[in-house]
Amino acid sequence: MNVMPNPLTKDRSATHGSYLRLRDMILTGDLPPGQKLKIEELRSLLDTGASPVREALSLLTSDMLVERIDQRGFRAAPVSKANFEEILALRCMLEEKALRASLAGADSSWEEQLVLAHHRMKKAAQKGDNGFEEAHKAFHMALLANANMPMLERYCAQLYDLNIRYRNLAARGPRYRTRSVQNEHQEILEASLKRDADLAARLLIDHYRNTGNYLSSQMDA
Amino acid sequence: MNVMPNPLTKDRSATHGSYLRLRDMILTGDLPPGQKLKIEELRSLLDTGASPVREALSLLTSDMLVERIDQRGFRAAPVSKANFEEILALRCMLEEKALRASLAGADSSWEEQLVLAHHRMKKAAQKGDNGFEEAHKAFHMALLANANMPMLERYCAQLYDLNIRYRNLAARGPRYRTRSVQNEHQEILEASLKRDADLAARLLIDHYRNTGNYLSSQMDA
DNA sequence: CTGTCAATTAATATCGATATTTTATAAGGG
DNA sequence: CCCTTATAAAATATCGATATTAATTGACAG
Known part of the structure; x- marks a missing residue:
């Protein structure tokens, strides 16, 4: 039998988990519009590596919740x-x-x-x-x-x-x-x-x- | 002065370049519908690392040109x-x-x-x-x-x-x-x-x- | 034969470190 | 005093290697 370490950590993958959490933070306004989303900060906040964070942010651009500017990172989508x-x-x-x-x-x-x-x-x-x-x-x-x-x-x-x-x-x-x-x-x-x-x-x-x-x-x- | 190695390689980033090339290959049918998109293959085809390839594929899911299945990779979107x-x-x-x-x-x-x-x-x-x-x-x-x-x-x-x-x-x-x-x-x-x-x-x-x-x-x- | 299970292989996902690029800072000239 | 230019700092993007997970193969029992 496999005891699961934490019911909330039943993530299918680090990327997917990061995706859900970041998405939630943007939807609730926890990450305010326009805010710069620095990889290193999120990495330590979500306690995972840079790759899952980057990939989650890339996926969030599909949802128009994150803007990506080549060579200068990600930011929470602005509002107007x-x-x-x-x-x-x-x-x-x-x-x-x-x-x-x-x-x-x-x-x-x-x-x-x-x-x-x-x-x-x-x-x-x-x-x-x-x-x-x-x-x-x-x-x-x-x-x-x-x-x-x-x-x-x-x-x-x-x-x-x-x-x-x-x-x-x-x-x-x-x-x-x-x-x-x-x-x-x-x-x-x-x-x-x-x-x-x-x-x-x-x-x-x-x-x-x-x-x-x-x-x-x-x-x- | 900086001589540019190849006018076509004036890519802003490896990710962006991969994105454009993969996108083109899917639109032209060069990568046929449903085809499994293995990171390693694409990596050598595009002559770049795994990270840019993965990130480009993530971006292509926004365009509904690529399907992503957690933990089992990417494939070209099917047609019907x-x-x-x-x-x-x-x-x-x-x-x-x-x-x-x-x-x-x-x-x-x-x-x-x-x-x-x-x-x-x-x-x-x-x-x-x-x-x-x-x-x-x-x-x-x-x-x-x-x-x-x-x-x-x-x-x-x-x-x-x-x-x-x-x-x-x-x-x-x-x-x-x-x-x-x-x-x-x-x-x-x-x-x-x-x-x-x-x-x-x-x-x-x-x-x-x-x-x-x-x-x-x-x-x- | 056929289906199940274990061992093997292959592929994905992830990490940690490095190279590149951008941004911030400071110094010098107009 | 402001603008330009060099320098330093920070952040992004990328690489190479590893751990994890899924797919494959083959042996065995029914």
Whole structure:
């Protein structure tokens, strides 16, 4: 039998572990936008070698969370209002497309997955679980999961994360308060289960625009 | 004074050079879809170390040209009809959006860049220059360049390359012949210069669908 | 034969050290 | 006093070697 040294260190590889941790630090704002990411610092922070760190950072450039400038290293991707608004616009366009495709081929298996994802999210929200973020993303991805368009889903997942980053950054600032969005989720779920593509798409986009406009207004101040 | 050993070896870094060469080999089909990409082989082929090769491959995963499986290396991204058709669908959706955004804010500076790109492409086509591919991409990107949506443009550039890959792969097969597309480009240019967004978008999408359907039919056979 | 398991081979992932390049610092000339 | 140029420091990029993991082979039992 193999006793595992640390439940958290059940990493598939140093690179993958570094990737997850760095990604998390950027999404939460722990590594602030624009910050220079020095190999040596990260190496000692993550307690690993330079190669895994470099490779993890290279992978994070795919996610547009890290910028790479040849011969002069890496930095956490900068943020701007324009960038946020582009993310919002792209999300509305791509998720609408994906949701409609998902609904078009809806079957009971997908329906059940969706109900399940929604249930888990609600439950996580009630007990103030820190697993809510994960469940929230899972619900939104479940909506699109039946589109059978892997690249489109990948883009949506990427944009989702970028959006969450802005939300987290705003939450660090002053006078930030969360909107209650549980009923919006409920409505989106119900419209989807009724296969009402137009309604579901409208509700989903409104859901994004509402949160988005609030965050956008925060960025002026 | 520093004499440069080889004008082609004016690479900014070994990683960047490897990135460009590997990318080219995958786009041309020189490295066929699904092929295992062994570090040691590529290392000797590119005459560089393992680190630049690994890092270049990591970067190529952003472009969806390379797949990475943790602990078991890299391989050239596989191809399929479904994948091709998703690329085509996404291109039509994203480029239409980008083109309309580009036209919406059209100014004379952008207009001049576009005319220039078109001229260069025509010229390269006439003298059978091998720089045509580059000029062709430049023209299509010039159409979108005024959208002021960097992420959207990046997606379009990515999808353009993936599409070219399929074209190159088809060109290796039997009974492949190129369509004449010069007049289609001319029409797109003229509609854009007239700021006729609806017409330009329709022509652009038809341009893609025509080539796409031809390639798609080849893939059955 | 066929499937399982051990031993071997091959490939990946990682480390530690070094060479190159960039950035910061300081000195000298306009 | 500012700008240019040399020097020193820091950081990146790269190499070569090693440890770890996966794939392969072959022997053995069912």
